[in-house]
Amino acid sequence: MKQIGSKTVTMFPLFLRLAVAAQLVGALLSPPPAVAQSIETAARQAIIVDFASGAVLMEKNADELMVPSSMSKLMTVYMVFDKLKTGAWKPNDRLPVSETVWRKHVKSGGSLMFLPVNSTATVEDLLKGVVIQSGNDACSVLAEAYSGSEEAFGEEATRRSRELGLTRSIFKNASGWPEPDHMMTARDLSVLSRRLIADFPEYYPLFSQTDFVFNGIKQGNRNPLLYSTPGADGLKTGHTAAAGYGLAASLKRGNRRIIMVLNGLSSMKERAEEARRLAEWAFREWETYPLFKAGDIVVPDAEVWLGEAETVQLAARGNLEVTMTRKARAEMKVTTVHTGPIPAPIKAGDEIGKVVVTAPGMAPMEMALVATGDVQKLGFVARISTALSRIIWGQPKR
Known part of the structure; x- marks a missing residue:
């Protein structure tokens, strides 16, 4: 008591x-005193936050600017969700795939939704392409429709991020494709993840979908926790040579939800194992108590x-x-x-x-x-x- x-x-x-x-x-x-740090991690940057109270359970270099890779796609998703919620866009609206977008990505070696040039795709399918398939081409199509160009979208995303409480993030594109000065922090990613879930509960279940077929190609969700860890229900992975392997994850058990952001891990295997280990620690050692x-x-x-x-x-x-x-x-x-x-x-x-x-x-x-x-x-x-x-x-x- x-x-x-x-x-x-x-x-x-x-x-x-x-x-x-x-x-x-x-x-x-x-x-205030520092959060008790009773666990270490191999990640270069990390933070675990209780969703309801905002309490930080652990952190490591959480305010250090880092390459966010595809985890920065969460900002693009947030902005599109907002378009849907306000009624400015509808899920079945069709957006054009310009030659500019197609040429930028077709031979880039990055993750793709495989959108044909000069075709169209619905907003709903493009969102699935971003969230499930991590399609850089889908991000660019959404960015061009939103702001006219991906460069302009990056500027708008940076401005909007400040309104959401992200203090250091700078966006240069919609996908997280390596570009100078496209940076975020682990703390900013945790704030963005919480806002996505809190602001768009009607759209958030998309993140738990494990596969999506488009253009005859089936691709699976790259979030390893969805397949192996009780309570995992979404958000986004990321990987580039500069950043290493990263993950922004949400897990809910009972009435508790935690948000975890990791980056700078050495392999997909280490990312999956470290994320599971830290999630189990967070639920085992910590609890949220309602007082008033x-x-x-x-x-x-x-x-x-x-x-x-x-x-x-x-x-x-x-x-x-x-x-x-x-x-x-x-x-x-x-x-x-x-x-x-x-x-x-x-x-x-x-x-x-x-x-x-x-x-x-x-x-x-x-x-x-x-x-x-x-x-x-x-x-x-x-x-x-x-x-x-x-x-x-x-x-x-x-």
Whole structure:
């Protein structure tokens, strides 16, 4: 069970209130402790994130710019999914395969959907070609239809990525084909993966499809976890000589989902084995614990200063879930922090304080506490009386 402590900064006397508040602010603004790193990986870059809470379970060079290879196709998929969701495109819309696209890819040696020159293909088939077959030609067709040229699409993808919370990624094309400055980070890929699943639950099941036939050619999904690991349901592999073998993967077991990004592995075999090993570790050693739901009363009687009510209830602003190792769970501490007494007037929804959750090896998590109702300020005479009572007796007199 969670234990809730309480830490209230008293308003009176003033010099004590300021001193305590300064100590609290310093503690809360100090850099959070690093995530406990209890497992190593052969990957050059890696990150594992809990989908619901966003907690980082492990990371290695997660903010290092890297060649993302075909994992950057996830950005192209996101942008096309968005077109479908807004109704700008329909799944059965047919897009042209230009000679420019065909010549760029036909002898490139990269992965292809094998689109015939001067033909057309539906948006739905092109998406399958990207997600399942990793077709670079399918990406280019989508990019030309989206922005007029692949270069323009790369610029748009970079701009859009910032809106999604990707902080360092730069896109030069739609497929991840090697090109100077086409770079991402493992952390950015984890953010993009979470957004794909959260923003497009109606389209995400496409990622779990294991094969697709187009132009008489059957190709299988290259995600090795789909065939061997319980709970694996998608995202994307990548490989180039510069990047090594990489994988952005999602796995869901019960109510838990994790996002894993690996890059820089030496072979398809090592990629598959390392991904399975790290996934099993993440589900075995870590758990997500729901603490509060939006609206839950956390502080039932926060004292009010010079208000028509003596107390006000403080509730959780949103849902709060924390992810930690099962071992750390026994030492978890949940503390409420607010400045008190709380001066009236107070409006329902006003942010009054916060909940702070700490545990060994976990960065502190915070959530706002809000007032559940209005409290009007006392009239002039009553305020004078109450203030004098506080000064003389140390408590309000009504």
